[in-house]
Amino acid sequence: MTAATGTYAPKPGAAPLARMIGAQAALETKMLLRNGEQLLLTVVIPTLLLLLFSSVDIVDTGAGEAVDFLAPGILALAVMSTAFTGQAIATGFERRYGVLKRLASSPLPRWGLMTAKTLSVLVTEVLQVILLTAIAFALGWSPHGNPLAVLLLLVLGTAAFSGLGLLMAGTLKAEATLAAANLVFLLLLVGGGVIVPLDKFPPGAQDVLALLPITALSDGLRDVLQHGAGMPWGDLGILAVWAVVGLSVAGRFFRWE
Numbered sequence: 001m002t003a004a005t006g007t008y009a010p011k012p013g014a015a016p017l018a019r020m021i022g023a024q025a026a027l028e029t030k031m032l033l034r035n036g037e038q039l040l041l042t043v044v045i046p047t048l049l050l051l052l053f054s055s056v057d058i059v060d061t062g063a064g065e066a067v068d069f070l071a072p073g074i075l076a077l078a079v080m081s082t083a084f085t086g087q088a089i090a091t092g093f094e095r096r097y098g099v100l101k102r103l104a105s106s107p108l109p110r111w112g113l114m115t116a117k118t119l120s121v122l123v124t125e126v127l128q129v130i131l132l133t134a135i136a137f138a139l140g141w142s143p144h145g146n147p148l149a150v151l152l153l154l155v156l157g158t159a160a161f162s163g164l165g166l167l168m169a170g171t172l173k174a175e176a177t178l179a180a181a182n183l184v185f186l187l188l189l190v191g192g193g194v195i196v197p198l199d200k201f202p203p204g205a206q207d208v209l210a211l212l213p214i215t216a217l218s219d220g221l222r223d224v225l226q227h228g229a230g231m232p233w234g235d236l237g238i239l240a241v242w243a244v245v246g247l248s249v250a251g252r253f254f255r256w257e
Contacts, residue, residue: 017109017112020112021116022119024112025117027116028116029119029124032086038090042078042124042128045081046081049195050067050139051139053070054071062197064226065141067136071132071133071141071225072218073193073195073221074132074136075221076194076214077194078132079125079154080161080213080217082121082125083125083160083161085165085181085184086121086124087121087162087165087169088166088168089178089182091117092168092177093174093177096173096174100256100257118162121158144224144225145225145229152231152236153224153236154217156239156240159247160213161213161246162247163242163247163248163250164246164250166250168181171254171255188214192215192218193209198210216234216236216238217239223235
């Protein structure tokens with residue numbers, strides 16, 4: 001039949017690449033937001049920590065309002081919880097159940113799938129930042145500094161933690177990823193300058209902890225938002241190194257099955 005008779009010939013084929021990536025990113029975001037455990041990590045825990053430590057004098061955060069010290073660290077924690085812990089666990093179980101293997105055989109290329117996952121992480125982080133910023137303002141937060149510096153820190157922090165999360169998910173078994181990701185989350189929460197100031201640790205430990213991505217992100221955000229510093233090149237450099245190394249190694253050793 002021809003178009004003149006009112007029917008149309010089918011035209012099979014893959015959708016445009018941008019549409020496929022967008023659809024996959026939307027699906028990834030919906031799955032993440034529907035997962036109760038992921039919401040606990042990405043939203044509930046950072047929110048409760050911000051409310052608790054800003055309202056109760058548990059940790060000595062130095063001069064000024066506690067929320068001015070805590071808010072940047074909690075923003076860094078939110079990035080880590082989504083880009084590293086949440087992504088590592090979700091991707092690890094997708095790999096175990098064969099989801100990644102099936103998606104890898106679809107018209108969506110593997111790099112497109114990773115791009116969609118990254119977009120999902122960024123969308124979730126935007127929602128986290130909006131929520132935590134609103135709560136911090138309600139608690140009396142008074143941020144300063146250059147918004148561009150904040151954006152660069154968040155983007156590089158996301159890249160650094162994504163590389164580490166994908167490396168873990170693509171090389172370890174799902175159960176090992178679940179345990180290791182949660183353990184690393186707790187250790188970095190305590191020792192990454194998120195809630196406890198770095199100067200509370202011994203001098204030798206400070207030198208080592210300062211090289212961690214969570215420390216660079218939380219300290220960089222704190223320097224800009226609390227102290228109104230310029231571009232934190234040192235912290236940006238640390239995050240850039242972690243991002244390049246983490247993503248490169250993850251791309252080299254990631255196993256889809």
